[in-house]
Amino acid sequence: MGISRLGFVQVRVTDLEEAKRHYIAAVGLEKTEEKDGKVYLKGWDEWDHHSVVVEEGGAGLVKMAFKVDQAEDLAELERRIEAHGLKVERVHRHEDHAIGDGIKTTLPSGHVVQLYHEAEVVGTRTGQLNPDPWPDELRGMGAPRLDHLLVSAEDPHEFTRFFTDVLDFKISEKVVPEAGSDQILAAWLFRTNTPHDVAVIPGPNGKLHHFAFYLDNWNELLKAGDVMSKHRIPIDVGPTRHGITRGQTIYFFDPAGNRNEVFSGGYITYGDFPCITWTADQLGTGIFYHNRELNERFTSVLT
Numbered sequence: 001m002g003i004s005r006l007g008f009v010q011v012r013v014t015d016l017e018e019a020k021r022h023y024i025a026a027v028g029l030e031k032t033e034e035k036d037g038k039v040y041l042k043g044w045d046e047w048d049h050h051s052v053v054v055e056e057g058g059a060g061l062v063k064m065a066f067k068v069d070q071a072e073d074l075a076e077l078e079r080r081i082e083a084h085g086l087k088v089e090r091v092h093r094h095e096d097h098a099i100g101d102g103i104k105t106t107l108p109s110g111h112v113v114q115l116y117h118e119a120e121v122v123g124t125r126t127g128q129l130n131p132d133p134w135p136d137e138l139r140g141m142g143a144p145r146l147d148h149l150l151v152s153a154e155d156p157h158e159f160t161r162f163f164t165d166v167l168d169f170k171i172s173e174k175v176v177p178e179a180g181s182d183q184i185l186a187a188w189l190f191r192t193n194t195p196h197d198v199a200v201i202p203g204p205n206g207k208l209h210h211f212a213f214y215l216d217n218w219n220e221l222l223k224a225g226d227v228m229s230k231h232r233i234p235i236d237v238g239p240t241r242h243g244i245t246r247g248q249t250i251y252f253f254d255p256a257g258n259r260n261e262v263f264s265g266g267y268i269t270y271g272d273f274p275c276i277t278w279t280a281d282q283l284g285t286g287i288f289y290h291n292r293e294l295n296e297r298f299t300s301v302l303t
């Protein structure tokens with residue numbers, strides 16, 4: 001019952017053609033449709049119509065959308081969101097292309113969260129019967145799927161409370177001012193069995209820090225770095241290791257300045273996974289385990 005997983009992110013870009021070159025030719029996503037000024041994209045191993053939507057209009061996050069297990073979950077989650085003191089809006093079928101009826105709310109942080117149950121299923125090229133491990137003609141980084149997103153909020157504690165108390169997310173890792181403190185400065189939240197589906201760090205409200213695509217392993221990550229150089233994509237940080245999530249990572253930017261990440265590894269989570277705590281003085285080590293410090297861009301460049 002409840003949230004199943006991160007379904008899609010919708011982001012603004014400055015130029016749709018540049019964005020297509022980036023996300024299709026370099027990241028390797030498949031375009032499933034282009035309609036009414038929006039490009040619908042998915043990784044080769046994703047079954048639903050899209051996991052990323054790009055639209056022209058600057059940079060930043062339009063919304064994050066989570067898929068729920070059962071259609072009936074939407075009514076219960078609507079009740080919970082309202083009980084939490086937030087307004088709920090209905091999203092009608094076809095208001096969002098290829099997505100069924102749903103609900104959305106704007107968090108105090110300004111982020112729009114949409115919940116839905118149905119999506120048009122387009123399937124994968126490898127299929128469900130006796131599949132090959134990957135399809136022919138993968139492009140660029142060949143990203144199989146969207147993994148997570150990270151946003152900034154002035155009050156990460158409040159943002160986290162919405163996800164844990166209302167949507168039943170669990171916290172895999174958190175940053176606190178000092179050992180023993182209950183005050184959450186940053187949190188990594190999951191509903192699936194990965195270290196995070198969504199995460200929050202302190203910063204301006206409504207901003208996107210990055211969204212990430214999963215890659216199978218460190219070799220794929222290194223190859224993704226090669227693709228970035230080949231396509232003259234600005235690399236922010238990496239390849240390196242996160243202390244938090246233990247993932248392997250490269251951060252890079254799309255042509256509009258939105259930060260992307262390719263992410264591999266990381267542990268699995270489960271219902272009784274204990275929350276790991278980092279103290280604020282160790283945040284640099286938590287984010288970049290090798291360098292043990294944050295670079296200026298990491299905290300200041302948001303879209």
Ligand SMILES: [Fe+2]
Nearest residue numbers: 150212261263
């Ligand atoms: Fe990430």
